[in-house]
Amino acid sequence: xAAKQGLTIWNPxxxxxxxxxxxxxxxxxxxxxxxxxxxxxxxxxxxxxSPFGITLIGKYLCYGMLALAIDLIWGYCGILxxxxxxxxxxxxxxxxxxxxxQIGRRGVxxxxxxxxxxVFLNWKSLPWFWHGFDHFGFALLMVALAPGLLALVFGWFxxxxxxxxxxxxxxxxALTYALMLSFFRNDMGFGGNNGFTDFKDILGFDLHSDTTHxxxxxxxxxxxxxxxxxxxxxxxxxxxxxxxxxxxxxSRTRFLGYPVEAFKLWIxxxxxxxxxxxxxxxxxxxxxxxxxxxxxxxxxxxVIWVAIGGRGTxxxxxxxxxxxxxxxxxxxGSFPEIWLxxxxxxxxxxxxxxxxxxxxxxxxxxxxx
Amino acid sequence: MKHYPSGGWQVLILLALWGPxxxxxxxxxxxxxxxxxxxxxEASYSDKAVMAEQLSQTGHPSVRAVLTALLEDRLYYRNSDxxxxxxxxxxxxxxxLIEPLSLKGAGxxxxxxxxxxxxxxxxxxxxxxxxxxFSLSSxxxxxxxxxxxxxxxxxxxxxxxxxxxxxxVETNSSVKKEIATGLALADLDxxxxxxxxxxxxxxxxxxxHDVRNRLALLVDGEKDEQVRQAAVSALQTIDRWxxxxxxxxxxxxxxSLGSVLxxxxxxxxxxxxxxxxxxxxxxxxxxxxxxxxxxxxxxMPGHIGASIFVSIPAAFIVSGLMGILMERTIIRFLYGxxxxxxxxxxxxxxxxxxxxxxxxxxxxxxxxxxxWMSGSLRINDALAITxxxxxxxxxxxxxxxxxxxxxxxxxxxxxxxxxxxNRAMAKAMxxxxxxxxAMTFGLGAGIAGMAGVALSQLTNVGPNLGQSYxxxxxxxxxxxxVGNLWGSLIGGISMGIFNKLLEPYAGAVLAKIFVLVAxxxxxxxxxxxxxxxxxxxxxxx
Numbered sequence: 001x002a003a004k005q006g007l008t009i010w011n012p013x014x015x016x017x018x019x020x021x022x023x024x025x026x027x028x029x030x031x032x033x034x035x036x037x038x039x040x041x042x043x044x045x046x047x048x049x050s051p052f053g054i055t056l057i058g059k060y061l062c063y064g065m066l067a068l069a070i071d072l073i074w075g076y077c078g079i080l081x082x083x084x085x086x087x088x089x090x091x092x093x094x095x096x097x098x099x100x101x102q103i104g105r106r107g108v109x110x111x112x113x114x115x116x117x118x119v120f121l122n123w124k125s126l127p128w129f130w131h132g133f134d135h136f137g138f139a140l141l142m143v144a145l146a147p148g149l150l151a152l153v154f155g156w157f158x159x160x161x162x163x164x165x166x167x168x169x170x171x172x173x174a175l176t177y178a179l180m181l182s183f184f185r186n187d188m189g190f191g192g193n194n195g196f197t198d199f200k201d202i203l204g205f206d207l208h209s210d211t212t213h214x215x216x217x218x219x220x221x222x223x224x225x226x227x228x229x230x231x232x233x234x235x236x237x238x239x240x241x242x243x244x245x246x247x248x249x250x251s252r253t254r255f256l257g258y259p260v261e262a263f264k265l266w267i268x269x270x271x272x273x274x275x276x277x278x279x280x281x282x283x284x285x286x287x288x289x290x291x292x293x294x295x296x297x298x299x300x301x302x303v304i305w306v307a308i309g310g311r312g313t314x315x316x317x318x319x320x321x322x323x324x325x326x327x328x329x330x331x332x333g334s335f336p337e338i339w340l341x342x343x344x345x346x347x348x349x350x351x352x353x354x355x356x357x358x359x360x361x362x363x364x365x366x367x368x369x
Numbered sequence: 370m371k372h373y374p375s376g377g378w379q380v381l382i383l384l385a386l387w388g389p390x391x392x393x394x395x396x397x398x399x400x401x402x403x404x405x406x407x408x409x410x411e412a413s414y415s416d417k418a419v420m421a422e423q424l425s426q427t428g429h430p431s432v433r434a435v436l437t438a439l440l441e442d443r444l445y446y447r448n449s450d451x452x453x454x455x456x457x458x459x460x461x462x463x464x465x466l467i468e469p470l471s472l473k474g475a476g477x478x479x480x481x482x483x484x485x486x487x488x489x490x491x492x493x494x495x496x497x498x499x500x501x502x503f504s505l506s507s508x509x510x511x512x513x514x515x516x517x518x519x520x521x522x523x524x525x526x527x528x529x530x531x532x533x534x535x536x537x538v539e540t541n542s543s544v545k546k547e548i549a550t551g552l553a554l555a556d557l558d559x560x561x562x563x564x565x566x567x568x569x570x571x572x573x574x575x576x577x578h579d580v581r582n583r584l585a586l587l588v589d590g591e592k593d594e595q596v597r598q599a600a601v602s603a604l605q606t607i608d609r610w611x612x613x614x615x616x617x618x619x620x621x622x623x624x625s626l627g628s629v630l631x632x633x634x635x636x637x638x639x640x641x642x643x644x645x646x647x648x649x650x651x652x653x654x655x656x657x658x659x660x661x662x663x664x665x666x667x668x669m670p671g672h673i674g675a676s677i678f679v680s681i682p683a684a685f686i687v688s689g690l691m692g693i694l695m696e697r698t699i700i701r702f703l704y705g706x707x708x709x710x711x712x713x714x715x716x717x718x719x720x721x722x723x724x725x726x727x728x729x730x731x732x733x734x735x736x737x738x739x740x741w742m743s744g745s746l747r748i749n750d751a752l753a754i755t756x757x758x759x760x761x762x763x764x765x766x767x768x769x770x771x772x773x774x775x776x777x778x779x780x781x782x783x784x785x786x787x788x789x790x791n792r793a794m795a796k797a798m799x800x801x802x803x804x805x806x807a808m809t810f811g812l813g814a815g816i817a818g819m820a821g822v823a824l825s826q827l828t829n830v831g832p833n834l835g836q837s838y839x840x841x842x843x844x845x846x847x848x849x850x851v852g853n854l855w856g857s858l859i860g861g862i863s864m865g866i867f868n869k870l871l872e873p874y875a876g877a878v879l880a881k882i883f884v885l886v887a888x889x890x891x892x893x894x895x896x897x898x899x900x901x902x903x904x905x906x907x908x909x910x
């Protein structure tokens with residue numbers, strides 16, 4: 001089993017990091033082209049990028065970052081998490097709480113402190129866990145801390161008792177399911193099933209203006225590039241080698257004296273933090289966060305992005321996320337009936353015929369020439 | 370007196386069973402009954418009371434129906450031939466008629482051809498007593514029980530007298546108890562403190578909500594200290610018993626939820642236990658079973674009661690074939706790659722959901738519950754058990770026993786166990802492991818289909834039916850120990866009960882969250898579930 005799973009998915013000597021360089025160049029082009037096409041090209045021109053287009057690109061990139069986080073642990077450490085959307089959503093909620101506090105008196109009920117839904121629920125004061133979220137810095141800290149701490153506690157429990165393979169997958173699925181149920185409750189203080197929406201501005205910049213969106217996109221591009229480089233750095237470091245070893249032969253690595261649980265735990269926490277940051281970037285661009293983001297299918301969908309892109313390549317996962325979500329946007333718009341068939345077929349076909357995903361297909365062709 | 374039709378019919382059936390011997394006596398009864406009935410038409414109010422009394426003395430099976438109809442202003446006569454009829458609903462137009470002698474339907478006719486046989490307050494009062502008296506002397510204990518319950522709603526002096534009279538001759542113990550409760554309730558209003566004390570003593574054995582409330586009222590208003598003390602302690606006793614019965618009810622709910630979980634988890638346990646395949650489409654195979662139930666009912670709309678028995682094998686076959694198809698076309702290429710299998714079967718689940726949406730629409734379909742499964746079994750005033758949940762528990766036991774039988778006593782079961790214990794060795798011994806894999810997967814899927822039939826009786830049948838239960842059932846499998854049927858049984862039942870025990874304190878959603886968290890913690894102590902699989906197969910990778 002181990003041998004089959006450990007097909008040489010990643011081979012650093014064969015191509016260097018050519019894919020990574022291409023990927024980073026694309027990001028650089030995006031960071032320059034998007035502001036130009038939106039701000040400099042007049043709205044009448046065919047080349048003009050609409051605010052909707054920017055939002056869409058931003059969304060794909062955030063999903064790409066989530067895929068990157070999953071690929072880091074699945075492709076390189078063999079940990080399949082079916083609950084990564086939970087970390088993504090937690091990061092999103094942390095950012096959402098900051099944005100809710102920024103609304104201030106401009107809410108429907110005009111309460112200076114309480115968000116609308118709390119006024120609506122007749123709450124008299126801000127719950128303790130809402131304090132501090134009026135500071136952007138604190139919110140940023142929580143964006144990383146909330147998913148990171150959850151991953152730390154959960155991972156510590158899970159890895160310590162050697163919950164591996166499909167067991168781990170199912171338990172993570174239960175985790176995100178339990179979180180979804182909790183966040184649906186009004187008593188939790190996170191807006192119940194409506195979640196957070198109607199944001200006004202971030203750091204004083206109007207969230208409805210094009211400029212803000214362009215800036216957010218550039219920030220997203222930068223964050224994606226940074227997390228890509230961080231992940232690349234990790235997988236090519238000595239710790240990365242140990243992770244490969246854990247993926248391919250966990251028991252053997254343990255017998256060689258490596259603290260397998262510690263490695264798994266820290267990589268899991270790091271991955272959760274990346275997912276959280278992705279969620280935090282996602283919320284201001286999309287303008288809403290609600291408990292359905294926690295639903296198990298979101299996490300599983302994110303896993304299929306990675307599988308389709310090609311796991312164990314990092315940039316492949318991001319490419320998969322972009323391609324699948326572009327297909328989703330197109331199909332749900334034009335042929336809503338077809339989308340689930342297509343998604344279902346992807347789940348079936350990719351493991352059967354494309355074990356190395358799109359990237360595998362492309363690079364195999366390249367090697368033939 | 371809404372119970373009259375069933376009571377009347379039961380008496381009628383009883384009489385029908387007597388057969389020819391009583392035919393002669395019956396026709397004599399009919400004649401006197403008809404003559405008394407005819408007299409009723411023209412009589413004055415005070416005469417009508419006498420007539421009603423005489424009518425009841427004929428002992429004719431239709432007496433209750435006719436008198437009840439009169440009481441409820443549903444007795445009419447036809448203007449053209451003065452013939453008397455019972456109307457199903459008073460003051461309707463046209464009137465739905467019932468022939469009073471045979472109690473058979475007599476079609477409907479415009480209301481202006483009929484005249485109502487009127488009543489006044491005094492007459493209604495007498496009639497009520499006559500009907501009650503007649504019902505109390507019915508040979509059917511359930512009719513008597515209903516009569517007593519009805520009378521307890523308005524306890525006045527004549528009613529009490531009637532009950533006292535009946536108490537002396539009543540033989541059925543539960544009716545006797547009910548009468549005693551009624552009399553005691555009446556005694557509470559009396560002036561005699563001793564009688565009240567005795568009544569409180571009798572009532573302390575009841576568990577009825579009404580009795581409890583009456584006693585609580587007594588505690589507030591009672592002057593006599595001794596009676597008050599007795600009432601307080603009786604109240605405590607009643608509350609203790611009511612808590613006890615509500616605990617039993619919770620336990621029952623937990624048991625029924627647990628057996629649903631078991632039913633779902635068994636199939637998962639089989640596929641995972643033998644092939645190491647986590648089948649994410651299991652919920653959708655269940656959904657197929659539910660839709661099969663719906664389709665079977667659509668095909669045989671006249672036989673809803675029997676349709677369930679057609680649905681069970683049909684669902685087994687439909688889901689089983691789908692399972693075999695899945696195994697042959699997808700899963701067999703992915704053996705040894707559990708994570709990929711998980712994704713591929715998840716893809717199948719999405720396709721099946723969309724398929725059902727395309728065929729049956731995204732709306733929920735309602736599966737009709739057969740008569741014999743609806744309603745509830747009333748144990749006492751504080752405890753009633755719904756039949757559909759009871760049958761699902763029984764169904765789970767049967768399915769579980771059957772699967773155990775298949776696994777332990779058949780050739781297929783032997784093969785399945787051999788392959789799950791040591792695939793290579795089984796192959797070397799000439800077992801067609803590929804065929805066994807397909808059959809095992811088919812068996813697991815078929816059981817999911819049968820679970821779907823059971824679920825269709827509990828929830829709405831819609832494309833998302835599978836998803837709402839699948840995570841819970843995975844938890845059961847993980848809790849019980851993968852691939853262990855007994856583990857799934859105990860795991861499912863205890864999770865169901867745990868869930869329902871928590872619900873009153875925490876609410877449904879929070880209870881579910883607690884269960885999930887508890888499970889995650891449980892995995893810490895026993896990472897391989899309650900009953901881990903021993904031996905080589907337990908080693909992962």
